[in-house]
Amino acid sequence: MQHFYLHRLSPFLVQFSQGVGIRWYGLAYVLSFLLAYRLFRSLCERRLAPLAPESVSDFITWAALFGVLLGGRLGFVLLYDFERLVHDPASLFRVWEGGMASHGGILGLVAFTFYYSRRHKVSWTGIGDSLVTVAPPGLFLVRMANFINGELYGRFSTVPWAVQFPTELREHPELLEQGQFSQMAPEQVVAVVRRGGPDGAAVEAYLREILPSRHPSQIYEALLEGVVLFTCLWFMRTRLRVPRGVLTGTFFILYALLRILGEQFREPEDFNFGLPRGVFLSFFLIIIGIAFVSAAFRRPEYEQGSPAKLQS
Numbered sequence: 505m506q507h508f509y510l511h512r513l514s515p516f517l518v519q520f521s522q523g524v525g526i527r528w529y530g531l532a533y534v535l536s537f538l539l540a541y542r543l544f545r546s547l548c549e550r551r552l553a554p555l556a557p558e559s560v561s562d563f564i565t566w567a568a569l570f571g572v573l574l575g576g577r578l579g580f581v582l583l584y585d586f587e588r589l590v591h592d593p594a595s596l597f598r599v600w601e602g603g604m605a606s607h608g609g610i611l612g613l614v615a616f617t618f619y620y621s622r623r624h625k626v627s628w629t630g631i632g633d634s635l636v637t638v639a640p641p642g643l644f645l646v647r648m649a650n651f652i653n654g655e656l657y658g659r660f661s662t663v664p665w666a667v668q669f670p671t672e673l674r675e676h677p678e679l680l681e682q683g684q685f686s687q688m689a690p691e692q693v694v695a696v697v698r699r700g701g702p703d704g705a706a707v708e709a710y711l712r713e714i715l716p717s718r719h720p721s722q723i724y725e726a727l728l729e730g731v732v733l734f735t736c737l738w739f740m741r742t743r744l745r746v747p748r749g750v751l752t753g754t755f756f757i758l759y760a761l762l763r764i765l766g767e768q769f770r771e772p773e774d775f776n777f778g779l780p781r782g783v784f785l786s787f788f789l790i791i792i793g794i795a796f797v798s799a800a801f802r803r804p805e806y807e808q809g810s811p812a813k814l815q816s
Contacts, residue, residue, distance in 0.1 A: 508666045508717040510708055512697045515653045532649035536642025537568045543638035551809030552741060553634035554626045563620065567635065571613035572642075579608010583781065584774060606643070606729075607785045610759070613639075629749035629800065630807060636755035637737045644730020651722035654694075658719025658769045666717035670694045679714050721770040728762040745810045749800030756793030760786035 519525035545560045547553040555563060580603040581589045581596050588595050617635060621628035650656045654671035673679055673690035680686050685693060685707060696707045736758060740751055763786045772780035 507712065508668050510697070510712060510715075511654050511667050511669045511671070512700070512704075512708075513652045513654065514698050528652045529646070529649040532645040533568075533572075533642070536645050537564060537572075539641045539645075540564055540568075540635075540638045543641070544634055547634045547637065547741065550742075552807050554630035554807065555634075563631070566620070567613060567616055571616035572609045573604075575612010575615070576604035576606070576609035579605035579611065583608065583785070604646075606646075606763075607782075607789070610756075610789070627748055627805070629752055629796070630805075633741065633748060633751035633807075636752050637734075637741045639755075640730050640734035640737065643733070644726045647722050647726035647730065651720060651726070656722055656773075657771055658721030658724070659771050660716050661719045661769075662717055663719070665720065667720045668711065668715040668717050670697045670711055670715065672715060672718075683710055683714060685710055718771065719769040721766060724769050725763070725766040728766050729759060733758055733762060743811060745806060747800040747804035747806060749796045753793040753796030753798075753800065756789045756796065758793075760789040760793065763789075 515527050515529065516525040517528055517531055541560060541564045544553065544555075544564060545557050548555050548557040548560055577596065583605055585595070585603060613635060614632070617632050618628055620626075621631060654669045657667070657669045657672065671694055673693055677690050680688065680690065680693065688696075693707060693711070696704050697711065698704075733755070737751060737755060740746060740754065764783050767780050767782045767786075770780070770782070772782075774781040776784040
């Protein structure tokens with residue numbers, strides 16, 4: 505029998521007590537905002553964004569709070585956890601329990617940048633172009649945090665780098681019913697594996713026999729939505745002369761296409777019209793992206809620091 509990697513990573517960088525500590529997921533968001541600030545400020549200093557460098561910190565702070573966090577949380581509870589919201593409205597505010605939707609965060613940023621541009625009388629598409637350019641590193645970090653948490657795992661696979669996720673027992677506790685650890689709750693099994701030791705070795709051996717191997721789709725999506733998307737957008741922002749709005753539209757289109765590609769390896773959570781919900785929602789992003797690109801070329805405006813031609 506081929507041996508695959510058995511996921512045993514802890515969601516905590518540092519744990520102070522049961523359920524309390526510094527989580528990789530939260531740290532990923534903090535680092536995402538810091539990277540976005542540094543990259544956005546660099547674009548402003550090069551006159552590739554319509555903001556003064558000293559105003560970037562306030563902009564990123566409010567974008568993080570009202571765009572990413574609020575939009576992402578609302579997107580999750582409305583698109584993926586609406587039934588729970590109906591029965592328990594307070595769940596909307598329990599962000600420490602997890603639950604963020606990238607589609608919601610993206611649309612939240614669109615709404616926030618529109619408000620910000622009107623309030624401060626700057627180009628909506630101008631700040632949007634730079635914001636989408638610096639966002640992908642954050643997508644990379646959050647997807648990697650998803651892998652560390654053992655969540656949003658992939659479809660069945662026997663590729664050499666496939667992973668067995670003990671956290672799958674939360675969704676399929678029936679896998680434990682016939683074995684020697686059938687008296688243990690899924691969370692107990694996950695905790696024992698993460699803790700290791702003599703007991704952990706016995707549980708690991710058992711889990712290797714019952715858990716299916718899966719694609720580490722979180723890593724695939726991190727590379728697609730983070731590395732590939734950032735490389736394309738940064739090249740366009742710094743090396744090509746494109747009208748305001750083109751980068752925003754390109755982000756929507758490329759993100760959607762890369763998300764659709766990544767969804768081919770990810771275990772679907774919900775469906776709409778026979779399509780995984782992530783794929784279904786991505787088609788709307790493509791439509792929005794095409795609208796941004798079309799509008800940009802109809803009435804082209806350019807940033808002051810945009811190169812006149814492709815630079816060598």
